[in-house]
Amino acid sequence: MKAHRKSVIVFFCFFMVGFSWAKAQAIEGTQLKVKQADVEDSLSLFNGNFPFKNVNLIPFYYAKKAFREIERYEKQKNWEGLYPVLSDYVKNFGIENFYKDTDLLWRLAKTAEILGKKEEAKALYRLVLKHHRDSFSLQWLQKHYDSLNRDQADLYVPLKYYYELVEYRQEIDTLRPPKGILLNMGDSINSSSADYGPSLSLKDETLLFTSKRQRARRGLEVESVEGIYLSKKERGKWRAAKPFENINSQFNEGSPCLSKDGKTLYFSRCWAPDGIGNCDIYVSHLQSDGIWSSPENLGSSVNSSSWDSHPSLSHTEDTLYFASDRLGGFGLSDIYFTYKSSDGNWVKAQNAGPVINTRGSENSPFYHPVHHVLYFSSDYQTLNFGQFDIYKSNRRQGHWENPKNIGPLINGKGSEFYFTIDSESKDIYYARSETESLEDMSLYSFPLPMEAQPLAVTRLSGSLTDSLTHKPYQGIVSIIDLDHGIEVAPKFLRADGSFEFDLINNNNYLLIIQGDNFFRIEEMFYLNGEMEMGRYAKPLSTNIKFESLEFDHGKAEIKTEMRSDLNKIVNFLLDNPEFKLVISGHTDSAGDDDFNLTLSQKRADAIKEYVTYFNPVAEFRVNAIGYGSSKPIVEEKTAVDRKLNRRVEFHIYRPSIEEMEEDEKIEQEEEW
Known part of the structure; x- marks a missing residue:
């Protein structure tokens, strides 16, 4: 997308529809008749404790009397008295407070830590890291957060090293690398230009995506033009992609999102005469004669005077998530959502909030077609500056959980965007670029790894210790889903010998632990609810x-x-x-x-x-x-x-x- 704030417009000037950065936190819409109170409840983003209901109501919150009371309790070091007052103040934050009053978030996190509320403190520290703008303080904060979280960190094994081990054992082992990672979709889909923004519909047999393969003369210059392309799956193979007739124009079109019945198309168009901003979201309907209707701008309730793109429907198709770099957000671009009111019109778009959105860029939201899971790209969720990774957030008890990186089997060298899954959660489709140039993006597809599975929410935890000294071992832990042949990205045992995996419930698995101080452990198990596997091994003598x-x-x-x-x-x-x-x-x-x-x-x-x-x-x-x-x-x-x-x-x-x-x-x- 070409449309961006001034700070990033030069870097992204070539990506009119497909790439202008957007922050993503999506709030699941309810049914067609949605009340404002329901939407406010759905913005209870802080693990159910901090609703931040002012995020879409006021830009900045200040209460002089309450602020003085906070200062008084702090001077007295009265942490029990400070906590409820400071907590109430933070709950009233508007968007601007998150970068102007980040110190209040930090003070609340520290107070919670002092009072023994460790999980709450960690969640607050995460918010501080996402929104703080002092790079020096960030380094200290990151170290402090890591120290609190060291027994829960995911220590993924570098894939190159892991594949060497697997290759070495392949003739005799049940351990296999994940099937076909990083598989380029080939010449029938990709071109020599940038290809990105995949979307599936019509029983997963239709693939739509954005491509810059078309060239057009504009004045004295020949430029790449973004357009929507379509491919049909026949006998298990994707056929050569063709331009989407009646939609592509002399403008730039991209980021298509097709309804389940294949009769409604949402997409982005840039630089059109009827545009509100430089890129807007449009809709077109398939008519009875098989011709797509003239695209209609979704209007000022959804679009802004800035860049708006990357539409994605909830599985009830009454809520639309999208990316925007409009003023008043948390960072360079945010995820927003809108829902249909009782009269069938889209209501005023709302920011998805501070847990998913950061001071950096979030974009390309994707709502799973069956489950309440939101996927999106970000360059700041874990301070991965300049590199975009894909994250997922599960919705539990009406709240979005802290986004999790979906792991190294998808997020590798370079940047990853536009994550899309088929309805059965078997295969993924997304765009990635291994270089700094976004012109090198191509589409990839392969079987969905465990970390990205929408139902991988059941926690398996365990540890391995020396049966004689009771000291923790160091080694590598691997898990294989025996029912579906899905392997989980391997992890190192933590310093305390522990490990954790989020798995799909009610499946048979194989646990493998290997190291250089004990004999390999292999154990089959059936996962039926959260499970703890504390294991012991005799030390390997020479x-x-x-x-x-x-x-x-x-x-x-x-x-x-x-x-x-x-x-x-x-x-x-x-x-x-x-x-x-x-x-x-x-x-x-x-x-x-x-x-x-x-x-x-x-x-x-x-x-x-x-x-x-x-x-x-x-x-x-x-x-x-x-x-x-x-x-x-x-x-x-x-x-x-x-x-x-x-x-x-x-x-x-x-x-x-x-x-x-x-x-x-x-x-x-x-x-x-």
Whole structure:
């Protein structure tokens, strides 16, 4: 979109319809007959505690008497007296208060923290971080908030490292990378120009999007023109996109949103003679003759003298969310919403509030077609300056929850926008650009990861600690939805050994925890409500002996009952490719020494063969040595003593730098 405030108009001058930044927090509309009181209740955005009902009523709130009372309680350090007075004052904030009186938010957060209201304090600190304009103070505030939140932070494993682990194990493992991430939609959809703004309708068989592939001469210049394009799915494949006839014009059109029945189209048009601002939202209806009606401007109740775009309907289609950079918002652009009154007209647009909108830019809202979940793009929710990520917010008990980043399987290098999901929550469609140039945007589509699933709201929490010392372990946690083949982005265990995932309820899952100080843990479970999984593991000593590894007398064949423990060794080596293994075979003193030495070597070799031949573990990482009866544990006086001496030991170690360099040469020679 070309229309923006002066501070960003130069950077975004080429994106008339598709890209002018908009903040997004959407409030679900009710039925056609919506009362103003209902809308005010729906703006109870602060976890049900702080309604901020003045957000759309007054620009700024000030009460001299109450302000003096706040100062008096603070001087007295009377936190119990201060809290209700300061809380009531903050509840009356208008939009301007969030950037002019951010210190009052901070003071209320600190008071709540002192009084032991930790969750409330964290929510208030989040608001401070979203709206504060002092960069120096922000650094301190971020550190303080992180310290309060360190036991709840999501520590995602870098995908490049994770895929290396998965690739290494792929021949034997149930662990698989998420299906087809970052799949470009190909030449039938994308062009050499920017393509973005996808929208689905008509049973997910129609894809509409915005493209700048068309060129037109305007005066002496040849410019890109934004237009709406349409593709139909046939036999599971998207056909070549075509221009949307009767809608595209000499102006710029984009950000299409089609009703469920495919008969009403909302979209943006820029620089039109009947425009109220530089970009407005329009509507067109499919007529009985199959021709789309002449587009109508939604009027001044919805559009402003600034930029308005990115329309998205609620699943009841009586509420319209959109992005706007109009004056009077929280930041560079905000998410707004309007709803239909009893007479069928759209009421005056309202700001979606301070929890979703920030001092930065939020844009491209998308309301899930079935569930009460709002998705949108932002460059400031987690202070990710200059890079846009996609977030989601669930509505619970009439309130929008704090937006959550939908994870690294979607939000990668660069910026992501225009998130759209099919009605069954199977596939996603969105635009992304890996460079700073928004001209490089293309459309991507692939199966919807768990973090972005609308029903992924059931909390699985757990921890892993040392069964002997009770100290926390460090490692990587992975979850697989066995019913749908959906893998969750892996996370590191936190410093206290804990982990958390939001999952879809009533599904079967596989939990996998791997690290370099314990044997891998694999556990299947059925999620039926919130679940806590506190687990313990024995520390992995450098020398290991398994009771199951007892060979038949005079033989060296691997028995079935040995495989479970041997697989623990294999899994560890696959999870930790830098480690090496020494297998030591031992016999008792009965019989001939040469025979015992040969037998112990055969047994060690048999285990090495199991580890390296039947599994993808390089041979140079495993050394097998038979010692015969030369290294007894105890003096043999009884049958029990002899049994103790008949053993196989495993020594796992991390090689020296010199040894690692030598191993690397061996690998290169084998590849050559």
